[in-house]
Every structure is written in structure tokens, then in C-alpha cells.
Amino acid sequence: MATGNIQWNNMIRLKHSLYLLFLLLTALTGCGIEQPGTSQENGQETQLEDAKVLVACFSFTGTTKTAATTLSGLSNGTLYLIEPEMPYGSENSNYYDQSTRAYQEQYGPASARPAIKKTLDNADSYDIVLLGFPIWYGKAPRVVFSFLDAYSFKGKSVIPFITSGSTGISSAASELKSTYKDINWKTGDRLNGKSSEQLKTWLESLGIKVK
Ligand SMILES: Cc1cc2nc3c(=O)[nH]c(=O)nc-3n(C[C@H](O)[C@H](O)[C@H](O)COP(=O)(O)O)c2cc1C
Known part of the structure; x- marks a missing residue:
């Protein structure tokens, strides 16, 4: 026993x-x-809470810029405006007009990369990029691709956000994801009409530290 x-x-x-x-x-x-709130980069784990945030945004009529400005304030991030070297004229607002530059770029070859001003310093010092843009004909404007080509965000967490008349983010997000496969894309959102409080909740849901 x-x-x-x-x-x-x-x-x-x-x-x-x-x-x-x-x-x-x-x-x-x-x-x-990969735990929520962390990102793997070069074998090192970055806590998103301690991450350095870049809020990069292209905006034609100011709606996306408003959301981007609030997001950068809340996340203590750097706000960077993606600017085409040749600005889009007001005629591009008429999105039924097939002769406009915006229409031609969006429906032309997917490889179109309108020149942008390359003024972002230390792009690789950021851990997270919140990438904002308006939906143009269902997709991200081609200048957004120019931005991603100009700076390498390989292995970084990039979170797209959009504003639009009504179109959702999914088609634009999947085109970006399939074009830039080495970026660690996170699920984004459409931010039209979201209050500062709602944007704060959204950032927190992504594991980003909010002021
Ligand atoms: C050229 C062009 C194309 C657009 N295409 C769409 C579209 O496909 N779907 C949609 O819901 N809104 C579309 N819109 C509306 C914009 O996405 C919307 O007004 C957006 O909030 C504008 O953001 P911004 O002020 O930052 O430029 C389009 C606007 C323009 C100028």
C-alpha cells in the first residue's frame, strides 16, 4: 500500500x-x-501600446483629413499628408465625368503611380501606420499606392481607414493587401461621421494606446 x-x-x-x-x-x-496588441517585426515583438504611430492620409476634399487629424491627436501619432506633386483640380469632384484625371487614373492601368511629394522623414521609425484615404470608384486612389511604393513598410502593421459616400472598405483593402503582401495589414474601417469618442474606442480595439 x-x-x-x-x-x-x-x-x-x-x-x-x-x-x-x-x-x-x-x-x-x-x-x-501573435498576441493581440503586439506586432512581430524582424523577430522582435513590439507592444502596440508602446508603438510609434504614423497617421498618413490622402484627402481631396478634407473629410478623411478631419478623421486623420483626430486620430493623430488621440494616438499621439505623427500626422502626414500624402500630397500629389500635381494637385487634383476641382473638376475631379464630378465623378460622373469620365475625362477627369481621377477617373482616368482609377480606371487606367493598376500600375499608375501619380508622383507625390516625398517629404516624410524617418518612415521606418514607425511601428504602426494608420493609412487614410477617400474611396475613389470603389478603390484606394492611386496616390496611396505611390505613397506605399515611395516608403517601405515591410513587416509593419498598417491599418487602412477610409471615408466615402457609401462604399465600404473591403474592396480597397483587399487590393492593397494583394499589392503589398509583405505589409502586416490589419482590418480597417470606414470612419464617416464617427465622433472623437468612437474613434478613441476604435483605436483601443486595435490595441493602440490612447491619450
Ligand atoms: C473621384 C471620386 C470618386 C469617388 N468614388 C466614390 C465611390 O466609388 N464610392 C463612394 O462611396 N464615394 C465615392 N466618392 C466620394 C468620396 O469617397 C467621399 O466624398 C470622401 O469622404 C471624400 O473624402 P476626402 O474629403 O478626404 O477627399 C468619390 C469621390 C471622388 C472625388
């Missing part, structure tokens, strides 16, 4: 030791699972 108890106790001790070893290995390796 006593020998049986000793064997049983040894079994329990062995089970505990194996369990502790398992916990230790899981903690050390992380099992390759």
Missing part, C-alpha cells in the same frame, strides 16, 4: 514537472502566436 502511494506521488510530481516545463516552453517561444 505504502509503495503504491509513493509511486502515485512520484507520478503526480512527474506530471506537475512536465506541465511546468510545458508552460515554460510556451512562455519562451510564444508558440508563434
